[in-house]
Amino acid sequence: MTRALPQPQETFLIGNLRELDPDRFSESLQRLQELYGDIYRLTIFKTNVVVLSNHEFINFVCDESKFDKKIAAGLLELRNAGGDGLFTAHTSEPNWKLAHKILMPAFGPQAIRDMFPAMMDICSQLILRWERFPGEEIDVCDNLTRLTLDTIALCSFNYRFNSFYQKTMHRFVDAMINVLVESGRRAQRFSLQNTLMMTTTRWYNNEIAYLHNVCDEIVRERRKNPNDVKDLLNRMINGKDPETGYQLSDENIRYQMLTFLVAGHETTSGLLSFALYYLLKNPHTLQKVQVEVDQYGEITVDTLSKLKYIDAVLKETLRLQPTAPGFILTSKEDSVILPGGYEVHKDESIIVVLHKLHRDPKIWDRPEEFVPERMLNGGFENLPLNSWKPFGNGQRSCIGRPFAWQESLLALALVIKHFNIEFVDPSYDLRIKQTLTIKPEGFKIRVRSRQRVGILLDTNITPVNKATEKTSKQKDDTKHLRPMAIFFGSNSGSCESFAATLASEAPLYGYNATVATLDSAVNSLPNDQPTIIITASYEGNPCENAKQFMAYLESKPKLEINYAVFGAGHHDWVNTYQKIPIYIDQMIENAGGTRIIERGVGDSGGDFYGAFEAWKENLFQTLRKDNGEHNIISEEKLSIEIVNLKRNFEQITDSGILLQSKVLVKATEIVPTIKHLEIKLPKGQTYRTGDYLAILPSNPVEIVYRVLKRFNLSTDTQVKIHCSTNTFFPTNHPVSAFDILSGYVELAQPISKKQIETLAALCKDEKEAVQLKNLNGDTYETEILNKRISILDTLELYSSCDLSFAQYLRMLPSLRVRQYSISSSPLWNSEVVTLTFDVLNVPALSGSGQYFGVASNYLANLREGNQISCSVRASNTRFHPPEDTTIPIVMIAAGTGIAPFRGFIQERAAQLVCGRNIGSTILYYGCRSQEDFLYSNEFEKWSSLGAVQVKSVFSRQSNNGKKYVQDLLWEDRNEIASLYCKGARFYTCGSGRKVGASVKTCFIKIIAEIKQCNEEEATKILEKISCDRYNVDVFA
């Protein structure tokens, strides 16, 4: 009995064509797998395609006696350029066998070894280029494409593209990409359409002609100046089939040249780019790679085979990101029955989706995680047959694999040996760009030399050190000052802002401070100057730009430095409060460091800025004593300068577009306004269900107007900011005060004790000065912090205070990015997200006027069509629906904490509609009344489909004595336990202080009852479960 294959509904004439996005072909197939499962059929126009995604099916079709490579779709179109070159030839074509025989020896072990000097030559050019620009932005894919293109051309054809000596990439690369992309598009059009698109076709043919010309030119040159090197080109020109004596024709040589230039660089540059990405995201792995390469004084051809860990890194990179993301096969027999009884016919293309094969949970433990160790100690060798296939299958697999491997080992080893590397945007998450191959999009790094390494570099480039030129002028002004190094770890900007504030005030105390991320301090903490570290923790983990530093500390380096640490945290994270600053402070002491002062503790849920100021004061006083109070610049000179704040502009550079804005709940006395937005993501960005959207907001106009009024400025007042240090503020040209206040600074933070002191000193009215000073006493917490009285509130109350606008700006922290859970699933729309949020618009705690939350009001007031500075941020790796749709999930939410779960349920509903098996999906939801039951209509619809079971409770309506979600959980405790035994995953979202804490307590009670243990033991059990079965995403 055969079984029908799942298939999306077809559209007249084009079949399932619309399911495939030509620019995101691979992602379209992955999306369809999530909807339809590991095997499904598509009909494109009239052709049938079967798509396979798990090991069981793929292992079956890799049997070469039954299946062969098929040249179809984009590959068939690519024959316009590559003809019967190796890659695009049908296996049955005589030229495939002929070329395979003649060219294969060029990739034998000795031949590849002989290519080492040429590979080193080009790699040295990359290293020199990067050394010339320490700290500057490097576009990773651009640079690595130059590397691999120049390497294949030099090694194979003794031809130099000289890409590192040119500003823009060689024209060959553009033409190649154009041809690859257009070939893909042509495959998705009717042939009549292609014929009618005459201009496009002419352009396409011209691009192909250009590529052929480049190849012909290289061959002409060789024929004119022949040599006896045994390179690929000579083998193409002179090689003979030993059995028949046949040679390649001139036309076929041209096709082979093009094939090797294209196939020989795209995939390898992608591999190297992804490898760097994963190393940066996994600092412990990066450390291990550094340790491995540091064992060798120089990297020689003999070193390469010893680099076992880098070898594992490359294998694991290709597992997660097979840069040739799939291949196409076809059955040799008329019909074959696949496992499960699915029948496939001879005329059908069978697409093997490597992304999914390489994540098949039956083969790979923790498939989404980057774990090179799994490839070591026999791990790779013992993998089931056909479970790792980035180089294709059987006789049609990649001929250039040894070439790519040697080149990649060398490049990665040299880069890691030479440089400390960090992300330009530490929150960068992988975005994929696809032509025929895949690459990371928008991935940028900065590098700094680690040490001079003993390799021979081809040095005919004179370094022009821009950075030195720039800083030397600054040094003139500050050369009498002592150096100080400040390093920060920061995700949402407060620590970065503290670091900048410290640096800007350092000259007052005789120091000239540099500011950089903690990751840039790996191996380079200075021991000749005070080192200041300011950092936060996130769920007990380091910030994105401090991860490498943490791994570095764990390697136990010797650190005889003078240092001080300030930690930012929030007391609601009870178990991990200040975890990272405490750890760093302790580790540096253990490593031989000397504390300048005790660790500072800032609680962002308390007197955050006050704590920082007090610590800063103490730090400078202590340093001043050590310094003999010399070299101090007068405050007056600095008072006209703006502090060196850094807005999060660098992190969010792209814009999304608001498509729709809807009110879900109108504000009442007990509920705020709750809104739903639909936002088109910035180009190229996609997301996973459960991810966040980071938003760079603007301040509400109401508060901006209040500031302008207090300083007697009008909306069009222009100010010109001068600043001797780097600043995010637009400097040296007029900008409106309105724009600065709207977009650069937080205006509503509570005033700190130090700021009160400053304001009191500037009060002309003696009575006001005394009143202000009094606020700094015992009443500070009740009168200032609890009421969240800002500097602006204070200035309005104490009108005699003569604070200048510049002084005011200096006191303000930079504007923070806010995050929102995405409340949709990419299976609904992979380019559009929805958000669900409360609009914070309430009477101010100060007792005067309204308080407007910055981001929620910014979002609420946007109009459809408006642009939004935003970027997708990955959530905790486990806060996503399980890959295996049959695993039961239990979601617990209160209020807008429903946001991510709407996405989870939307996803499961879509999968159910497409015929997939869905495990129990249960939502426990608490809100105030039926009126603020968010998305109740949608949940009803999804419930009736069987996609979810919703259990709700209303806190302001009588409900049989039940008030909150935990009351329902307790009532259902036996069912909860039974779901747990069936492998269910549990998720909670909402306010950490409220639902987060209460649900945790409830689970502890349930465990204690069921396991008959005390609460302490039950807590330990819950903590263990939390690793992968109980995932919490809450906010204070």
Ligand SMILES: Cc1cc2nc3c(=O)[nH]c(=O)nc-3n(C[C@H](O)[C@H](O)[C@H](O)COP(=O)(O)OP(=O)(O)OC[C@H]3O[C@@H](n4cnc5c(N)ncnc54)[C@H](O)[C@@H]3O)c2cc1C
């Ligand atoms: C990972 C993550 C996901 C999130 N997802 C969501 C989501 O999906 N939906 C959602 O709604 N939120 C979500 N949040 C919260 C969101 O990021 C913002 O914190 C929230 O919208 C408030 O931001 P805001 O800029 O409007 O307010 P802000 O300007 O930041 O104001 C908040 C501050 O104002 C103070 N305050 C409150 N009331 C008053 C008052 N009456 N007078 C004076 N001060 C007051 C608060 O104590 C708080 O410190 C999430 C947070 C995180 C970290």
Ligand SMILES: NC(=O)c1ccc[n+]([C@@H]2O[C@H](COP(=O)([O-])OP(=O)(O)OC[C@H]3O[C@@H](n4cnc5c(N)ncnc54)[C@H](OP(=O)(O)O)[C@@H]3O)[C@@H](O)[C@H]2O)c1
């Ligand atoms: N990913 C995330 O981290 C994320 C995502 C979305 C939202 N959020 C955050 O989640 C919070 C939701 O705020 P909201 O105003 O919508 O809801 P809320 O204030 O948390 O109230 C929602 C419901 O929870 C009830 N509640 C109060 N205390 C509770 C407790 N201890 N246990 C269980 N339920 C309790 C409330 O009842 P009463 O009011 O009647 O007491 C109300 O019915 C916000 O802070 C938001 O920023 C976080």
Ligand code: HEM
């Ligand atoms: C990490 C780097 C590389 C990856 C992931 C990769 C991947 C692949 C895959 C999957 C195939 C099979 C395609 C199919 O079945 O349709 C293939 C074929 C091929 N590759 Fe590679 N490749 C890489 C590097 C190279 C290099 C460096 C060269 C040249 C020096 C090269 C030359 C070729 C050629 C000529 C073929 C066609 C072989 C044939 O069908 O006979 N590749 N490659």
Ligand SMILES: Cc1cc2nc3c(=O)[nH]c(=O)nc-3n(C[C@H](O)[C@H](O)[C@H](O)COP(=O)(O)O)c2cc1C
């Ligand atoms: C999702 C999330 C997790 C957090 N986890 C912790 C934590 O484990 N320990 C802690 O002390 N503070 C924690 N905090 C509070 C932050 O560390 C604190 O707000 C800090 O000021 C942020 O600094 P930054 O703006 O420089 O990133 C957390 C905050 C968020 C939003």
